[in-house]
Amino acid sequence: GAGVSQSPSNKVTEKGKDVELRCDPISGHTALYWYRQSLGQGLEFLIYFQGNSAPDKSGLPSDRFSAERTGGSVSTLTIQRTQQEDSAVYLCASSRDSIEKLFFGSGTQLSVL
Amino acid sequence: KQEVTQIPAALSVPEGENLVLNCSFTDSAIYNLQWFRQDPGKGLTSLLLIQSSQREQTSGRLNASLDKSSGRSTLYIAASQPGDSATYLCAAPTSGTYKYIFGTGTRLKVLA
Numbered sequence: 347g348a349g350v351s352q353s354p355s356n357k358v359t360e361k362g363k364d365v366e367l368r369c370d371p372i373s374g375h376t377a378l379y380w381y382r383q384s385l386g387q388g389l390e391f392l393i394y395f396q397g398n399s400a401p402d403k404s405g406l407p408s409d410r411f412s413a414e415r416t417g418g419s420v421s422t423l424t425i426q427r428t429q430q431e432d433s434a435v436y437l438c439a440s441s442r443d444s445i446e447k448l449f450f451g452s453g454t455q456l457s458v459l
Numbered sequence: 460k461q462e463v464t465q466i467p468a469a470l471s472v473p474e475g476e477n478l479v480l481n482c483s484f485t486d487s488a489i490y491n492l493q494w495f496r497q498d499p500g501k502g503l504t505s506l507l508l509i510q511s512s513q514r515e516q517t518s519g520r521l522n523a524s525l526d527k528s529s530g531r532s533t534l535y536i537a538a539s540q541p542g543d544s545a546t547y548l549c550a551a552p553t554s555g556t557y558k559y560i561f562g563t564g565t566r567l568k569v570l571a
Contacts, residue, residue: 350502377557388563389503389548402558437502444557445490445510448550450502 348372350451352438358457359428367423367454371440378421379439379448380413389437395421396444428458461486461553465562472539473570480534480547480565487527488554494523494534496545497564503548507534539569 351370359365371378380392391405395415406412410428415421425432435455439448462485472478484492491510495503507523509516509532515524522535532549546566550559 379559381561389550389561391558391560394558396557402556404558439503447505447508448493448495448503448559449505450495452502 350438350440350449352436352451352454354454355452356455356457358459360459361430362427364424364426365428365456367425367436367456369421369423369438369440369451371419371421371438372442372449373419375440375442375449376418377441377444378415380421380423381437381439382434383437383453384434392423392436425456428456430458432456433458461489461551461560463549463551463560463562465547465549465565467565468563469566469568471568471570474539474541476539476569477535477537478539478567480536480567482532482534482549482551482562484530484532484551484560486551486554487530489527489551490557491552492523492525492532493550493559494521494532495548495550497548498545506547536567539567541569541571544568 353368376397378395381389393413394402410426413423435453437453439450464483466481493508494506507516509525520537525532546564548564550561
């Protein structure tokens with residue numbers, strides 16, 4: 347595709363439910379990032395994938411959060427047993443290589459009721 | 460641990476003014492630094508990337524500088540326009556990595 351695609355664009359869920367957020371990076375981009383942006387706040391790093399290397403998971407806030415990247419392309423961020431404080435916009439970005447510009451998707455707005 | 464600070468948090472200027480946005484970072488052993496703009500309710504758009512070996516990078520009316528030794532970068536916007544109104548974010552990686560840490564941004568409003 348022409349850009350980074352994220353789905354769904356909006357997700358409303360009940361507290362305690364699991365959610366999956368999807369990111370389709372730009373074709374050929376080897377680096378993929380997940381960030382979280384809470385209302386009025388800056389971007390919080392969550393996880394980073396580069397090629398076949400082990401991901402940098404240092405930003406995941408708890409063990410309820412996990413992410414995988416299949417075949418070096420599509421990535422899924424999973425949040426188990428969602429809490430109200432998980433409500434935020436989840437942004438995905440990719441780059442051709444880690445030294446190059448990041449391209450962001452439009453994000454998934456997650457609301458936990 | 461990398462920390463990125465942006466000053467000012469908000470800025471309002473009349474159309475046509477030249478302006479400077481500031482970004483400082485604590486960990487200077489960085490590979491590069493990036494500037495982005497974010498429009499309300501939207502994702503981020505990359506503006507400029509400066510490699511660690513560069514001191515400046517230009518794109519149209521935008522010019523970004525990087526001074527690693529002092530841990531600072533500036534984004535200069537020439538002849539500002541109402542369409543420049545957005546939040547501007549800088550991002551620097553933690554040293555030795557490509558884990559980008561973002562500042563909280565400067566919210567710019569250019570008045571017609």
